[in-house]
Amino acid sequence: MPHSKYNKRLFSETRFEAGFLEDRKTAMWCPFCNHTDTRVVDSRLTSDGYQIRRRRECAHCGARFNTFEAPALRAPNVIKSNGSREAFDEDKLRGGMMRALEKRPVETQQVERAIRDLLRKIRTLEEPEVPSSAIGEWVAAELARLDQVAYVRFASVYRRFEDVQAFREEIERLEKESPGGLDTRQISLLGRRD
Numbered sequence: 035m036p037h038s039k040y041n042k043r044l045f046s047e048t049r050f051e052a053g054f055l056e057d058r059k060t061a062m063w064c065p066f067c068n069h070t071d072t073r074v075v076d077s078r079l080t081s082d083g084y085q086i087r088r089r090r091e092c093a094h095c096g097a098r099f100n101t102f103e104a105p106a107l108r109a110p111n112v113i114k115s116n117g118s119r120e121a122f123d124e125d126k127l128r129g130g131m132m133r134a135l136e137k138r139p140v141e142t143q144q145v146e147r148a149i150r151d152l153l154r155k156i157r158t159l160e161e162p163e164v165p166s167s168a169i170g171e172w173v174a175a176e177l178a179r180l181d182q183v184a185y186v187r188f189a190s191v192y193r194r195f196e197d198v199q200a201f202r203e204e205i206e207r208l209e210k211e212s213p214g215g216l217d218t219r220q221i222s223l224l225g226r227r228d
């Protein structure tokens with residue numbers, strides 16, 4: 035039977051996923067008596083939905099203990115424009131976005147979703163380092179979807195427009211990209227910021 039080996043593997047994986055049976059390689063050892071066979075007696079999602087809590091029981095001494103399964107995600111370090119590295123800072127990203135969105139008519143829920151999408155993107159990069167310019171572009175893209183004024187505010191700080199001409203070019207680029215044209219009432223508010 036050419037497929038028997040494959041079928042056997044598939045079968046054992048299926049059983050493992052269903053939580054019915056674990057072999058010696060996947061059953062966690064008892065932390066109290068070191069017995070190599072413990073079984074899952076309960077498995078549930080934590081209230082935030084990002085972890086699975088399992089209640090295990092040792093077949094030898096009967097001790098019960100919890101394990102948690104959570105994604106092993108680690109944000110990459112950020113390469114700054116001067117070449118130095120620093121740890122990715124979620125608060126900094128959030129702060130930059132909130133400043134750009136200050137007093138703008140955007141729902142908190144939308145903002146939170148945009149931040150969550152950005153964080154997921156950054157944490158699932160599987161790269162050890164990422165340039166701050168790349169993160170800046172992603173934030174700018176999210177803001178452009180949320181609110182044009184917020185986008186221009188962010189881009190004007192982040193890209194440090196050299197002069198009025200560079201700023202104007204960015205507005206023109208935006209106008210070309212927006213299918214319905216840019217809302218000029220929004221843009222006119224820009225000059226009145228603080």
Ligand SMILES: [Zn+2]
Binds near residue numbers: 094
């Ligand atoms: Zn035990």
